[in-house]
Amino acid sequence: MKLIHLTDLHLVPPGAMLFGFDPAERLRKTIERINRDHADAELCVVTGDLTDEGDPASYELLRDVLQELRVPMRLLLGNHDYRANFLKAFPDEPRDENGFVQSVHESSAGRLIFLDTLVEGSGHGSLGGGRLEWLLARLATSDLPVYLFAHHQLQPIGLPHFEPWNTENWRHNMRAIVGAGNVRHIFHGHVHVDVGGTWSGIPFSASRGVAHQIIPNFVRRDADFVEDAPAFDVALIDDDGVLVHRFEVSDRHVVEISAAGPRPETVQ
Ligand SMILES: [Fe+2]
Secondary structure, three states, X not given: OEEEEEOOXXXXXXXXXXXXXXXXXXXXXXXXXXXXXXXXXXXXXXXXXXXXXXXXXXXXXXXXXXXXXXXOEEEEOOOOOOHHHHXXXXXXXXXXXXXXXXXXXEEOOEEEEEXXXXXXXXXXXXXXXXXXXXXXXXXXXXXXXXXXXXXXOOOOOOOHHHHHHOEOOHHHHHHHHHHHOOEEEEEEOOOOOOEEEEEOOEEEEEOOOOOOEEOOOOOOOOOOEEOOOOEEEEEEEOOOOEEEEEEEOOOOOOOOHHHHOOOHHHOO
């Protein structure tokens, strides 16, 4: 299965700018690249911070821009989102019995579970209010591998800047997730850096996202924001494993091998 992972779009109302750039334009270019090179993907999952301030105009713009995407999509909420305004623009997005934007997709590779970690008015995430119990019930009923998607990191990423913005009770949550025994990968957003690794044996990956980025710093609590090229991940999943490739939406030039280095027969 081929799957696209997009994150942190941070759209603002039409005509507005964010840090001097246009997030909608960055998203349009990203969608053009996905349509050109990866229209065969089974699903595109957007892991939250769909908008920067959760306002109705930004969600309406998002709905318009996403109409160009040729891959079926699933939208998650981040700490910059606002549930009620999102649902006005996307009334058909599935919710759980408590009103959280959480759902399941049975894919050709196994069960995909989409989590709602938003705590409105806060930067940190949560699986409170019945969300962890909802997740564990769906892990318990899957005979196939499970892939989790969330905005907030469910595990820490080693950057002091993000420690206040982790998912609350993350260690308790992760121990329960590990205990289920069938989670094969966690895809998340929120951190605006490229990072991947494992936590107690469960692999995770996060993309630096479509809007602004952060320079990783392992000491400082504040952060330097930068405008790198938009990025998205392509996950290739089969019975043997999960591959995550990162693509940057920029103009690249293919170099002539003969001009870039020694000819193969001259290599020592
Ligand atoms: Fe974000």
